[in-house]
Amino acid sequence: MSYKELNLENLILISRTIFEFDHFVFYGTLLGITRNNSLLDNDDDIDFLIDIKFKDEVLKKIKKENNFEINEKVCNQYFVQLIKIKKNIKTFIDLYFYINNEKDNYIIEKHNFLSSINIDEHAIHIPKQLVFPIRKKSFLQEVNLPNKCHELCEFLYGETWLKPLKKNSAY
Numbered sequence: 001m002s003y004k005e006l007n008l009e010n011l012i013l014i015s016r017t018i019f020e021f022d023h024f025v026f027y028g029t030l031l032g033i034t035r036n037n038s039l040l041d042n043d044d045d046i047d048f049l050i051d052i053k054f055k056d057e058v059l060k061k062i063k064k065e066n067n068f069e070i071n072e073k074v075c076n077q078y079f080v081q082l083i084k085i086k087k088n089i090k091t092f093i094d095l096y097f098y099i100n101n102e103k104d105n106y107i108i109e110k111h112n113f114l115s116s117i118n119i120d121e122h123a124i125h126i127p128k129q130l131v132f133p134i135r136k137k138s139f140l141q142e143v144n145l146p147n148k149c150h151e152l153c154e155f156l157y158g159e160t161w162l163k164p165l166k167k168n169s170a171y
Contacts (some may be wrong), residue, residue, distance in 0.1 A: 003042055003044055004039050004041055006089055007043060010091055014048065014082075015022065018062070021057065022050065023051070024145055030052045030145070031153055033149070035153065037139075046093055048096065050097050051097070058126065064100055069087070077110075078109075078111040079117075081093070082094075105127065105128055107125075107126050109126060112124045126152070130152040131149070132147055
């Protein structure tokens with residue numbers, strides 16, 4: 001089995017497990033689905049953004065699945081990483097918990113690329129119109145996507161988001 005196959009399996013399992021909570025794919029998972037119409041080759045994780053008000057309930061449901069181990073070494077208030085090992089391949093599921101204040105026209109993602117949750121200037125303020133209403137992908141009905149995938153990828157990765165880069169060396 002490849003990373004891609006295992007990630008797709010994880011994507012569908014987690015999506016089905018937390019279907020009733022406000023969540024959607026994000027970061028590399030969103031990039032792959034939007035740009036390539038599939039997951040990224042050789043990516044070792046999938047990424048979700050989930051409303052922080054559901055964090056306890058989401059983790060409770062995921063723990064019931066018994067398929068994942070929580071990587072306590074990297075977790076914080078806004079981020080939980082799950083590990084799954086299958087056929088000696090270790091994959092990760094990254095759960096980013098966003099803040100959604102009703103009065104704001106953006107949601108806040110505090111963990112992000114920099115992982116410096118206590119520095120407000122490092123938080124990403126994602127315009128709500130790029131995210132809501134959350135929608136489904138035609139070929140992956142279980143998977144939630146943000147409202148405007150192309151625009152959100154450009155917001156996150158810049159104007160050159162359509163050009164593939166090599167992980168850990170090109171960005």
